[in-house]
Amino acid sequence: MPMLSEPSQKYQRYTPLNLPNRQWPSKTFTAAPRWLSTDLRDGNQALANPMTIEQKTTFFRLLVQCGVKEIEVAYPAASDTDFGFVRSLIENNEIPDDVWIQVLTPAREDLIKRTIDSVAGAKHAILHMYNATSPTFRNVVFRNSQEKTIELAVSHTQIVRRLTEECTARTGTQFRYEYSPETFTQTEPDFAIAVCEAVKKAWGKAGPAFDERIIFNLPSTVEIGPPNHYADQIENFCNQISERDHIFVSLHPHNDRGTGIASAELGILGGGDRVEGCFFGNGERTGNVDLVNLALNLYSQGIPPNLDFSDLQTVIDTVTKCNDLPVHPRHPYAGELVFTAFSGSHQDAIKKGFEAQRIRHADAASKGQPQYWDIPYLPVDPADLGLNYEAVIRVNSQSGKGGIAYLIKQHLGLDLPRKMQVAFYQVIQQISDREAREMMVDDITTAFRTHYHFGGPAYKGRLSLRNFRISTEPSADPNSGDEADERRRFDGTVKVDDALRVVRGDGNGPLSALLDALRTHLQIDLSIREYSEHTVDSDAGQNARAASYIELVPSDDRKSSQSWWGVGVDSDIAGSGLRAVLSAVNSAIGDRALPELKLTVGFNAKSGQADVASVIVNTLGLELPRRFQASFFENVQRAARDAGGDISVGALSELFQSSYNYNTGKPSKDFEMTSWQLDHVDATKRVLKGEFILFGQTKKVVGEGNGPLSSTLSAISAFIEGALSIREYSEHSIGEGSEVMAASYVELLYELDGEKRRTSWGVATDVDITASGIRAVLSAAGRLELVPKKEN
């Protein structure tokens, strides 16, 4: 049958109360109500497969753990399982002393008796009896008049009193009494009050103390009106009932209209003291009111809910397992999507909110003021519920730059500049549009690493920085007298595709010097349009690193609409900037062919120092320091003159090896180390003992210094005239993993009375870095034509 065009012919409106002085609309929440969980009764009776004793026990323990102090555990007369469950709680001492278990019974003597038997021996129990009071139930279900309905409630309350007192006398169990005029919201208000007055009188023991109060539970058994009507009904009841201070008014909202939460909240404002409900709103039909939701609503208003959901995921997992019902992904607080924003403007606001809050909190902390939570779109902090921020922002085609930047910040620690956010957003948009799916965090960070050639060998671009040195060059105008005019020089080794290139350039800073080097050696002509940097891992103290961001544009078109962004992170600020330049350069060059390093050429009239150094690094793996390059270049030029022009690559590296006695394969050298031992005498004193070949003869040596190199010099000095000192030293690794070796470079200065000072470079490699340093010193010493000490 289709929906009716005139539904008033089928459905009747609720009858509003005439309550001219209603107070609840201007009241606010100040404290949490008492909570009763009816998961194990009203929740359980609504399940296709009611819980087993094991499931009920697990659920009971969870409720206790969350701090629920009144728990309706069963309808014991319904089944042996329910009866047995109550007995097992008591017999296994599962009930803490401050927890009251509650059991429900209809108004039938045999069933009341069995219900009381189920709780006999418990420390505390609430006996809960109900009978329906509304006209339909009176007429249809019970076929009772109003008088008979009151009589049923009164006579069975008297039975409850008698049987509970007998039980107390027998077992010591302390009872409280709860009475429910079932279908309260559909009952004539005056009649509901009349029934409760009669029950109170029949009970005859209600008093003002906590244990003495009678509980009147006023259920919206079926939610038939809006929440303001429920609030009116509760306020009216609270005003009319006698001895209000001898009563706890309990609310028991269902959710047929989807306003169970609102009904409970307005009902509390109307005077309710206590709320009965289920976790995540399980219960008959559309369920009972959700206690988790109600409690966290209070929490988000700064009111302690007296329930602990600090580990909400465990609560969800336990409840869904026991009920065998899922929690909807959009369920307030608990749904898996409720702390998640997919849409761009939400993400942007959340990201800005977190940034602003960090500053606001630091300020409040410094003034000893509360650090209030105020994040757009997030009413509570997921962390308070034991949830992380992982899911706060998820990215799909509806997302914007802000959300993506937030994830990059969260997961890579990088705070992208605004224009770079826009650029990276386009990268993600393209992927997300193309693949028509949500972009997971891994997708985004991988896209970032791939696009910017960032974060490890797997993401390396065509160009990568092997080593570098930045030095200061005096200004081109020596008369300027301005230190700011000093130029910077970049000397470094860059891996270009598969070859290593020694490059150099200068500029007014390290980055422009690198760009100059790339322009000179690789015909890559780009300039910087935007640069920014920040500290990463700022909590890491000395280990903090710098992140740099660079936008490059073609040098001949600084206003170009096309630009390339790059990012670099390094412990050194210059290093991070240089890496950022190469990151952007990698995007800019794409697949473009670069001028090749013609390793077949070796040396010819056009070759410069860098070309020769490039040959050495590619053939021998040695990354010569700049002044070593210059020194060797002079050798090469001399050799080329002698050879009448060009030198092949092979001859060039042989020349290097023979010049510095480096891995020549020749068995004996005039200066070599055959054994060594370095003793650390104290923090600044080392003693080197060993056997060196000096002037072609094996000598036992001893030297002392503050490190291996000075100790080696001291050991040699005993055998020579004049004085040796170290002018420059550097080292680097060659190879990777277990194959790694150390390469050391030393420039020695030799001073001999009456003679010109001489200098020479030496080089050595060894698996041990100390040994490679000692060998490099001997390699340099061997080229200095040292004068042996005259024998005394």
Ligand SMILES: CC(=O)SCCNC(=O)CCNC(=O)[C@H](O)C(C)(C)COP(=O)(O)OP(=O)(O)OC[C@H]1O[C@@H](n2cnc3c(N)ncnc32)[C@H](O)[C@@H]1OP(=O)(O)O
């Ligand atoms: C709104 C609520 O959630 S109320 C709680 C509902 N929960 C349950 O019903 C779960 C447990 N119930 C049961 O296991 C069974 O209904 C029992 C064991 C209580 C009773 O079973 P039965 O004796 O077979 O009766 P049945 O289930 O058919 O109940 C209907 C009878 O109880 C009467 N009845 C219904 N509610 C009540 C009540 N609160 N007090 C007294 N009698 C009642 C009905 O008028 C009807 O009586 P009739 O047989 O004379 O016409």
Ligand SMILES: CC(C)C(=O)C(=O)O
């Ligand atoms: C037994 C009563 C309180 C009940 O569950 C209801 O009316 O929903």
